Every structure is written in structure tokens, then in C-alpha cells.
Amino acid sequence: MWFYRFRQALIALLLPWLLAVITQSAGRLYLLLTYGTPEALNGFGMDIKRMFWIGGLFDIRITSLLFVPCLLIAGLLAISSRSFQCWQRFWPWLAAILSTIVTTVTVGNIFYYATYERAIDIFVFGLVEDDTAAVLATMWHDYPVIRGLLSLALFAAIIFWLYRRWQRRLSAKPERKINLPISAISTLVILAVCFVGMRGSIGTFPLRQSDGQVSEVKMLNMLTPNGLIAFNWAFKAHSEDNTFADATDEQGEALLSRFLDKPTAASLTPFSARTDVNPLAKSNPPNVVLAVMESMGYHLESYDRPDRDLFGALRQHWLTDWRFERFISEGDGTIDTLNRFFVRSPMSGISQSSAQALDFDSNMFKPYLANGYKIIFVTSGNGSWRNLNQFLPRLGVSEFMEQNGLKKRYPQAHMSTWGIPDEYMFRYMEERLAEADKKGEHILIMSMSTTHHPPYKTPDGYQKTNIQLTDAEKKRLSNLASGDELQEVMHTLRYANDQLGQFISWVKSQPLGGHTIIAATGDHNVRGIGYQDTHELVLGHAVPFYLYVPQAYRDHSHFDAARVGSHKDIWPTLYQLSLSDTPYYRTGCNLLAEKLDDIWCQGYNPEAVITPQGAYILTGKGEFRPWAANKGLLLGDPQTMTPEQEKQFNRWGAFTDLLWWQLNRQVHGQK
Template sequence: MISFFSRGVGALLRGIWRAWLLIVPLVLALSLVRLGQLAYFWPTGFNVPASDVAMMAFQGLRFDLKVSAIAGVLLLLVLPWVSGRVNVRIGATVVFLYVMLSLVNLHYFGFYKTPIDSLVFGLMEDDTSAVLHTIWHDFPVIFTLLLGLALSAATVALQHLLLKRLNPDTILQTRHVALKLSCVVIAFFALIFAGKGTLREMALQRQHITVTTSQFLNDMVPNGVIALKYAWDSRGLSQNLQNPLAGLRTMGFDSPMAAAEVLGLPHHNEAEVKAALSAHAALPAGTPKKNLVFFLMESWSAEPMLYQGPKFDVLGRLAPTLDTACHFSNFDSAHGGTHPSLEAILFSTPITPLTLGDVGRKPIPWAIAQVARQAGYKTLFVSSVRSGWRDLNRVLKVQGFDEVVDANTLKEAYPDAELGLWGVWDTYVFKYLSKRLAAQPVDKPIFVFVLTSTNHPPYDLPRDYQRVPRDMSLWRGETSSEFLQMNLDSYHYAADLLGGFVQDVQKGPQKDRTIIAATGDHNVRSFGVYAEPQRRYLVRQVPFVIWGAGASCGPQRALPASHRDMFSTLFPLAGIDGQYINAGRDLLRSNVSPDDPVNAPRAMFFTGEARNDQGIWQLGNKSSFVCSSAQKPAANCQFNALDDQQERARFGLLDWNVRVSLKKQSAIAPQSLER
């Protein structure tokens, strides 16, 4: 038995040893392809600091190690048990596949100016023979194959040399079983962590490709394997938009006309319905165009604001600004995640992810930034995160933003900024905004969309941040999370920065021509699960606050509302007109009829939930209704079938608008290598 166990342990160690002796030369080969790609495509006159190039090369090396180690882990199913000759053949196959994918990525970058993305799957979706003919005609296919074979042969030769010099079978013969077992454990976990790409932080992901302010260098980071993997992910995440009625039918409607009729909208034909979705009352003549600065604050929940006070300060400098603001205190997010909420706000879409694939590379006409730019605004996206996250660096520029300022840009502008897990501290976002807004010409209004990130696990804060003592007995929410107090500190940090920015603007020359608005992307998970019915209404709640000279807040501040209502409110206030979608209602209107289905005081969560002043429910599911309200629920609290029907109609029409519009757009501009 001991002998059998010893042989088994020895075989495992031999397999892990072989895996590592494959990984080392494979990483070198992939890095060599990257350096060749960098040299081959280096633009004439292009100058960047050597430190940026080194950072790119190092990050690329980490991704090379990641994909190579993953291959090594998978090969552990066979490597311990095969002969040396078979081991070399397996290694040669893996090496050739990896090297060729990176060479394909090189040519793909040369054609599309981007690493492999979801468009690569056009090989199967288009006229395959025509695409292959184009590839044969336009690319050095034979040379690339020969180069791939040469690099693979050199890599396999190095692997063979390492196997010969460090023969695992010879080494294992004289080792005790306990030592062998220890080596198995150590080498195996080393392999696992290599596949993760890091020891301390989260595993290497798509956002980690963005390491400099140079898009060119960032594009050099991914090898062919990881680029293809992310392309596959994007393809899977992108929705099939070929059936425009899919969402409507899920909501119980056979046509957009049927849904429009429920909402009292024009509904004679599809064109009339579509026009009604973007029809707005004309702005008064002479309405000035004001700067609009909008903040999507990471994890900015509504609940802490309920307990704000001298002994429980979670707002800092933001607290005194609320006296002159329009604070909508019964307000829900569109989604429970940052990117889905971002898409819902920018594109009025319940379909998400929408822009990770091909859709994100074509302008969406009703995108918020597109509307602002067409209205004469300079459009700017500013964030403390790396814009490579969810491909934002590419998507946002296509969707109407003139500039994208991210963690790398801020690091370049402020060399003392530390790059953390998610990016730089939010402090630098507000520094940049203050400087940028002060320099904006009076005759050119600006629209700024800001995404913060510091108020996010692991709730790290700058070293110089002074934590505020709080009487935790004043916290009336749930206390089960061990991160509650850390989260409240990071919440205070972000809110205080926002308050400082608002105060500076209100005291400065831009005061009368600037609207500032802020909301949270979603509730904070550490604040509780909200299982109790009386607290259930808080589960999606985030603040929505507007600061602006002359803003009349009206009677809707305590009524249910949500993300879908924000730009229907902000654009008229800022003097922006255009073809944006009437996703919600204008929260500053004072003459709203309770019988108007389009302007009814309800909130919608874009996963298919709605909330009125009595409770919350899943659309179309009467049994899901829970009585829960910021006010004491009425004695006759119950499911309202009419509310449900109208909210299903609104949800279905928003879904239909995206599908029918983008399906037509795809038909006009088909994916192809010949585009």
C-alpha cells in the first residue's frame, strides 16, 4: 500500500514538474510575440516613457503566465501518466496553438487596431469562403504559419532541454514519499496561483489590461489566448437582438402597439409608437443651456442618510448642501451592479450587457452623451477606475463622449496618485473636475458623467484620511456585516468629497450656469439583506440629489422613483433637448395627474421588479407582492393589477425599442472582415 501511494505521489509530482517545464518556455514565447508585435506596429514619432513600456511588458507577462498555468493545470489530467515522448508531443501541440493564437492576434490588431474581439466570430456568421479568401489575399498566411512553426519548435526545444537537464524521473527516484508529497502540494498551489495571476488581489481580469494612458500600449497587453477568451465572453454576454418582440412577449404583450395603448401613447403603428418614446414638450423659448455634471457614486446607498446626524456623520461636507438641493429620498437604482446600472442610465435599456459586443462599437442614437453632444455640449466621462473595465475605453467614445478620463489619465496628471485595486482614489477625480470646470469656456456648455469607485470592497482609503468616530447605537439598520464600519468610513469619504465639490461650485463663477446631480449605482451589500417586509423597500434604494440655481423641487421628492426618471428630469432642467428616450418621468413637474400612467409615481428595477407607494413586486407575479413603504402602509395595502400592467408595458417598450432599433442598425452595417 505504501509503495502504491508513493508511486502515485511520484506520478503527480512528475506531472506537475512537466507542467512547469512547459509553462516557462511557453511564457517566453508569448512574451517574444508581444515584443515583436510592439516593435512591428510602433507608430512613427510615438513617444512614451520607458516606465510605461515596462509596465505593459510586465502586465503582459502576468497574462502569459496566467494562460500558460491554466493549460498546465488542465494537462495534469494526463501528464503524470504518459511517457516522455507523449509528454513532448502534448507540449508541442499546446505551444503551437498558443503561439498561433498570438500571431493571429498580431494580424488582427494590424487590421482592426484592437486585440481579438467578438468580431472574429464573423468568420462563421458571414460568407466563410469570402472571408477566407480575403484572409489569404491580404495576410501573409504562409509566412505566419512558418513563423509559428519556428517559434513553436524553438519553444519545444527549450522544453526538451529543461526536461533533459532537470529530469523529474531521476530526481524522484531518491526522494522520500513525505518530501515528494510536500513538493506536490507546494508546486500545485504555485500552479494555481500562477493561473490566478496574483497572490494578494483578485484574479487578473479584463480591466487589468488597461495599465497606461496609452491605448496602443494597453492593446499590447493581451496575448491571443486571453484576447480570444474575452471575445468569447463578450459574445456570450451580448444579447440576441434578432427578435424585437422577445421582451414584450415576456411582459405579456404581442406587439408594441398593445403596450403603448396601456400607457395612453399613440399606437396606430410601430413608427408612431417609436416616435412617442422620444417625444418631449418643447422647452420654453430662450431656455439657457447649463453645464450638467452627473455623478454615479459607487455603492452610494440611501439608508445611511436616514441616520445622518452630529454623532453619526456619514455625509461630511455634503450634509449642509442638502438644505438647498432637491433630494429625492424614495429612489431606486436600475440594477444591482455598476455596469448594468451604467448601461441602463446611458442607454435606457433593460437589456444588459448591451455594449460588450458589437453593439457597443456602433453609435446608439438615443445614448445620453450623444443627445448632449448633438445639443452643442462638450461631453466628458471621468472615472477613478481603469477604463479598460468592461471595454469602457472603447464603448464610451463611440457612444458620444468626446473624452474619457480614467485612472491612468489621473495618475499622469497627478503623479502622487496611488493606483489601487480598482484605480486611483476618488480624491483625484474631484481635483480634476474642479480644475476642468473652472477652465470651461462660458459659451461652451459641458456635460460630465462621473463614475467613482473608492466606496467599494475592500473599503481601502487613503493614508491621510481621518476616520470619523460614530455612535453606532444610532445605526438602526442591520449589523451582521463585519465590514459595516469600514463601509461607513468609505461612504463618508466619497460623500464628503462630493459635498466639497458642490460647495466649491456654489461659491464659484459657474454657480448660476451649472447643474450638479448625483445618485448611487446600487445599494451596498454590507448594509443588509432586507428580509423583513417593513425594510424591504430599502433593498434597492439610493439617493438622487440635484443642486442647481433656480431648481423648484416640486411635490415628488418623497414619491417612489428610480434611475429611469433621472435624465427625463435633468435634460429639461439643463436646457437640453433631443431624441432621448422617455424612460421615466420629470420629477420636477408639479402638475402630475395621479391617473397619468406615463407619469405615475412608481419605481422600476430593470431585472423586472416594480414598486409603488404601498409595496414591491415582480412584474406579472401577483403572489410576489410585499407591503413595504417608506410611509406606514395603508390598511388596504394590496397588489394593484393596473400598476403592474402599466409597468409591464413600460418595461416591454424599453426592451422593444432597443431590439428593434439595433436590429435595423445591424442590418445596415453587417459584421464582416470586409467592413
């Protein structure tokens, strides 16, 4: 009788198991049909089939991991008729809960992909590590929360009713004995199938994260894992994000030798560099401002037209000062970018990690501190976000101004989801520069704006302009927003640009403008636009790099707008402009050098490296794509690499691991 009950439990659980697999596969199909375009997927039919096959195996694996333990519990309870009756009453509740979880995470993964163009990853923990209230407010604004919760409750009720009906139908059949040999063999077969299902594979290893790489098309790789397995990977990555691996000599020697293209011993010495002698900077140190602008991406900026002003007061400076357009962010999230700016950390959570109090050799403020600069950090957002108010003072930031301090200083400022309007941040920066000039201080101000961030809303009283988009442009941006929300995206972009422009205009109008250098860039491109076309692989990371350098400080600078770069090159460029004969930690190059450094120059993002000729795509199978035109960031079709290109691809393929090695080396105190 035991096997009959065990088999009934198996048949009962097959229904929720099958529905869970179908739900996750349906989520994958929905994403493909919604965000995949014929142009981007043309010629990748086999990859699509592989995506569904491997994705289906992931669905089977995660579903088996949920329901096989339920079956094993049922098997134990099947020994007794009374205990098995308790199981029959209980399992519909359990199955309904598990089915609701699967559905919830699947839908969550769909929305996550719609926002970030990737499956759930480590950044999902920003819900609790970012400003939680602000994140929840953004979700409330951007997603149908009430409708979703009601739909979820209705789904749970329906699915519970279905499982109870299913159990009643099974219970109506009378129990009957099955002979022992058949019972034993059947039990072994069932357990073997369950074991294979939980592994997702009959090979040496169970189905792993590396198996999710099925194509050179990023989208297909992102759709392969289901929401639950992706969340599991994210959880593991988050758990390990506070773990610093041992930076061995063997690993360091291999990575350094590969990147520097010559035998190199394992140490941090190759990262040591020194600025040129700069007599003017030594006798009259300039003020330096680095403005990091929320979501100042190259793509949306390109929608500007003479009759569609997206720049406001920034336009005149944008057109006349120095600006690099073939430029990419190194990080693809705000905190990822900032921590790379602060200490050259590829670990996005370094400011919250056990290493947050470390005296980093790679502290990018150190060269200015060594020259007597006062370091000021200003943000229109919350200072406790990602522990910045604790982390930055340890790096030498002596003045930390954030939304609460700005609100106290400017009571008329209205607090919104992510902070106060950027204009108050820039007003404070103006006042602080004027104060420094009066006191004879030389200061470095680094700022982080927040207004151009979802939920998009221009400050009350800001005079909006008429921004009319064509139908084709609206269609291209439909994944980001539509209707009034898309208009507000454009208005907040113009607002942020306009406030930056007004700040630059003020600096130039003051005597201090003759000794103040201003740099501006975006923290990352606007997320959610969608870049599935392989010709847009670089465009998804594109941000501008703007420079205002007073005439007196331009000696020995060679500006060439055609040069390529990335965030790693901003500090070395500013060091050379503003410091004299000063050591610094080098992981990038001076973009204004007469001759660019062959080793450290090129624009780097963990997914792509850009060169004057094109881009090396570091993800997938790896390839080189030339630029599609003399200007812009669209790529042409992949081409066979020359031996020199193979060497460069190999070098930059080691750079991400090299950044991790140097960070771990510092954390472990190995000199």
C-alpha cells in the same frame, strides 16, 4: 459476467453520487439557517418544504448528469475483464475530481449569496470581464482564500482515500454469474432510473429554470438551485447576452399597447419626446454634472446621526438642496446601471456586445450633443473596464478621463484595488469646469466614483471620524461586515460623501455655480447587507437622487420631495432643466414637472415599481404592498389590488420586456 461488473460499477458510483447530493443540499440548508430569519420566513413553511423538494430534485439532476456518463463508460468497459480492471483503478480519481468540483461550486455559491443575495448568475463572469486583477484582489481581501484552498486540498485527499477504500471492498467480493432475464430487466430499470435522474422529472419537460420559482420570498427562490445548475443557467444567459432577438411588430404592438394603455402600432415613435421651450437654457446653456457614486445606498445613509457624521461636507447641501428619497436604482450592478444611463439598455453587457458600435436612437447624450455640449466622462477607476473607453467615444464622449490619466495629472495619487481616490476625480472635474467657463464652453460631465467599494479602505491621510454603531446596528449589518471592516465601510462612505460635498461647495463658491446643475445618485444600494424580510423588498434597491439647481434655472420647476422615481427619470429631469425645445428619447419622466406624466412616472426596477401609495412587486406571484409609514421605504403587508392598481401592475409588468424590445428594434435597424 458483464452485468455483475456493471452492477459493481453502479454500486461504486452510488457513493460519490450520494455524497454530491448531500453536499449540495447541505449548502442550501446552511444558507437557510445562516441568512433566513424567523420574521422573514414566518408563515412560509410550505414554501420552505417546496424549496427543499425542488432543490433536491435539482441536486439529483445535476449529480446524475455528472455520474451517469461515468456509469455508461463503465458499462462499455465491463465487456472485457481487463478493461474493467482499468476502470476500477481509474474511477476513484475521476470521482474525487467531480466531488471536489461539486464542493467547490457549492461553497462558491454560498459566498456568492453572502455577497450578492442571490445564487450564481451572469454577473459571475465579471471575474474576467471586470478588472480581473481588482476582482481577485477583492476576493483575496474579503474571503479566506488560502485557508479555503488548503481545506479543498485536504477534502480532495480524504475523498480520494475514501473512494479507493470503497473500491477495494467491492473488489474483494468474487464475481458470480446472474441469469440473463434478471440481467436484462435490471439493466433496463437502472437505465430508466438514470434517465429520470438526469431529467429531474417524469413530466413532459425536464426540471427547468422556471421550476426554481417556489415562493414569493426571494431568498427561497435563490436557494432552490444548487451552485452547478445556477452556473449552468448563468453560462447560457451569458452566451445569449450577445444575442439580440428579432423585435417583431406583433410583439412590439402588444407591449406598447399594454404599457401605454391604448392601441399602439409597433415603432420607436412612442419613445420620442421634446423638452419645453426654455429661453434661459437656450441663451445661457448651463453646465451639467451627473455624479454616479459607488454604492451610495439609501440604507447606509440612514445611519447618519448628529453625533455620527456620515456625510461630511455633503451634509449642508443634502439638507438644503433638492433631494428625492423614495427613489430606486434601475440596475442592481454598476455596469447594469451605467448602460441603462448610456443607452437605456436592459442588457448589462451592451458595451462589450456586437452592438457596441451602433448609433443608438436611445443614446442619452444625443440631446446635449445636438445643443453643442462637450461630453466628458470621468472615473476614478480603470477606463478599459467593461470596454467603456471604446464604447463611450462612439456615443459622443469627446473626453474620457480615468485612473491612469488622473494618476499622470496628480502623481501623488495612490493607486488602490479599484482605482485612485475619488478626491482626484472631483479635483479634475473642478479644473475642467473652470477651464470650460474660461473658454466659454458648455459641458456635460458624467462621473463614476469607485472608493466606496470592497475591499473598503480610506485613502492614506484621510482624517477619520469616530463612527460608533449600536449593537443592534452592528447585528443588522453583520452580513455586510463586522469589526474593523464594518468601520472601514462607514469611513469610505463618509469619505466619498465628503468629497462629493467638497466638490459641490467649490462649484457654489465660484461664479460658474450660477450656471452649473449638479445631480448625484448611487449606482446601486450596498450589496451584501441582506434584505430577506419582505417588508424590505424596496429598500434593497434604494438610492437617493440629489439635485443642485441654480436659482435662475428653477423657473417652471415644481419640487416635491414626496415624489417617487428611479434612474430612468434622471435624464428627462435634467433635459427639462438645461435644454430648450430639444427632442429626446423618453423612457422616464421629468420629476420637476408641474403635473407628473401618468404613463412614464413611477420608480422602476425590474423587481419592483414604487408609487406614492406603495410598491408593486413584479417577481414571484406579484403583489401590491402599501408603504409602512409616510416616510421611508419599508413596506406594509400585501393587500388586494383595486381595479386601477391591477391595471398599473399589468402596465409595469410589461416594461422590462418593452425595454428589451426597443433595444432589439434599434439593433436590427427596424424603424
